[in-house]
Amino acid sequence: MKSLLVAIALVVGGAPAYAKHHKKPEDPAAAPKKKHLAWSSPAAGPTMSGDPELIFTFDDGPNLKTTPAVLDALKAHHIHAVFFMVGEMAANKDAPPLIARILAEGHIIGNHTMTHQDLCRLKDDARAAREIDDGKKAIETADGGFTTAWFRTPYGVRCERVDAMLAERGLTHFHWDLDPQEWKHNNSKKAYDYVTKQLAKMTGRDVLLMHDIKKATVEALPQILDWIDQENEARRLAHKRRIRIIQSYELAAERLPAGEVDWLHDAAPDPVLWARAIASVLP
């Protein structure tokens, strides 16, 4: 563990090298005020393997009642996801052991702001900035300290203000491709039907958005994971490309320069242990 901590410290130390990847914000004064912007798709870039690829992400937690069931389902299928947490949820006095479990099981934790406001609609910039910075602090200190580098705006909003604030902080928004809308209808059957239908025809790489605070997610997730297993078995027998789950630490490793990945491998041979470390240096 000591060697990993050393690696983390060194990798974090190397973070400014990534600054060149972050675009300077455009001059907000020069841009039209109300221009609606969209995030690019596919959200996590194209497939690297040629297989249909899926990344699991869970927003708005942690929730003491529902998040453990999501973790159980992921564990049963050896899936490592990204959890975009809300600061005030992470600040719950009983949340630290749950956050510790999420990290120990190899998931990556990202920042989803302090109180889940629409950052483009908040009246002033300072308030919006506090949403990002306070959220980061609340999440990172909940379990004694780790660094979040991945960020997702509530409602997936984008505007010049958000672009500028993220650029200032060296962050990018981690968007999604598949949204079963279970946050709205809370209907597990609808969520299952939507996700499996999309996965059946998926050809590239998609990021799936679900919510570990929703009963519908807790109910639908094990069924979706069982469906993927059955679908992959059928595809194996038919010699078709299977749905490949991209683990969050694999996605993280893709975004690091090759030399640093090798080095991290040396420091922590089990990639599950990277969850606490690796996200901290990512663009």
Ligand SMILES: [Zn+2]
């Ligand atoms: Zn959200």
